[in-house]
Amino acid sequence: MPPLHPGGPRGLAHERIAANQDRTCDVPACGLRRQGIGRYCHRHDDAANRTGHPLGKNLRPSLLVPYADRVRAFMERHQDHPGIRAGIAWCADLIESGSMGRRPRGKRMAALYLRWHLGRMKAHRIDPGEVLVRTAAMFLWREFSPRSFADDRHWQHQLARMVLRLGSTRRGDTGAMQAPRYNVSTRDLLATRLVGALGPLCIRIAREVMRDLERKPEPAPLDKPVEGSGAPFADHHDDTSATTRKGTNKNG
Ligand SMILES: [Zn+2]
Numbered sequence: 001m002p003p004l005h006p007g008g009p010r011g012l013a014h015e016r017i018a019a020n021q022d023r024t025c026d027v028p029a030c031g032l033r034r035q036g037i038g039r040y041c042h043r044h045d046d047a048a049n050r051t052g053h054p055l056g057k058n059l060r061p062s063l064l065v066p067y068a069d070r071v072r073a074f075m076e077r078h079q080d081h082p083g084i085r086a087g088i089a090w091c092a093d094l095i096e097s098g099s100m101g102r103r104p105r106g107k108r109m110a111a112l113y114l115r116w117h118l119g120r121m122k123a124h125r126i127d128p129g130e131v132l133v134r135t136a137a138m139f140l141w142r143e144f145s146p147r148s149f150a151d152d153r154h155w156q157h158q159l160a161r162m163v164l165r166l167g168s169t170r171r172g173d174t175g176a177m178q179a180p181r182y183n184v185s186t187r188d189l190l191a192t193r194l195v196g197a198l199g200p201l202c203i204r205i206a207r208e209v210m211r212d213l214e215r216k217p218e219p220a221p222l223d224k225p226v227e228g229s230g231a232p233f234a235d236h237h238d239d240t241s242a243t244t245r246k247g248t249n250k251n252g
Pocket residue numbers: 025026027030031032040041042043044
């Protein structure tokens with residue numbers, strides 16, 4: 001057993017915080033002092049909590065729309081696929097597990113927060129198919145443009161945000177979206193569950209849709225090479241050689 005610290009656990013924590021503050025933020029070229037016992041300064045710690053990455057941004061939901069549209073069309077074409085049916089059923093169970101009691105307080109209750117947010121989705125009668133559409137659309141976005149995401153954790157947090165936003169309500173008078181704030185552990189928990197249960201299916205959907213996108217469309221008539229482009233150029237001025245060649249062919 002290690003010797004007990006003279007200041008007790010609290011003294012130890014103070015000492016760790018004090019020691020940490022002499023070090024600089026882990027983000028290259030930041031140079032600011034670290035906060036608390038974390039790896040980052042206040043600014044980068046805040047960004048990591050809001051977005052999933054110290055240099056990450058929260059991506060606008062409208063950017064997901066083109067990916068979601070393609071996934072939705074694909075799922076409609078394959079609605080009898082057993083994986084898609086099971087995926088939608090899983091999403092229905094997920095929403096059903098929500099319950100909107102009193103809004104939980106405190107940072108360490110990810111499961112309670114998640115249940116509350118899912119309860120909002122349940123109250124708004126969100127189509128479970130849309131949960132699968134948004135999840136697969138996030139996989140498609142990453143497949144199509146990996147550099148839109150700082151790293152895997154950033155992508156996971158954006159995935160959770162896009163799905164949780166389904167439970168957002170519109171403000172009556174302005175029509176603006178009223179987006180509740182989701183804490184970092186709630187997003188972690190939801191993303192882990194979505195990726196664990198729907199990941200293998202969504203990767204396949206994303207790749208199938210990508211294949212459709214990459215398939216070259218049939219060129220329009222005016223864009224095709226003109227007919228006869230491949231015909232040999234015989235020399236019509238030199239009649240004797242043409243005759244000779246014909247003769248040779250006959251002999252051969
Ligand atoms: Zn920093």
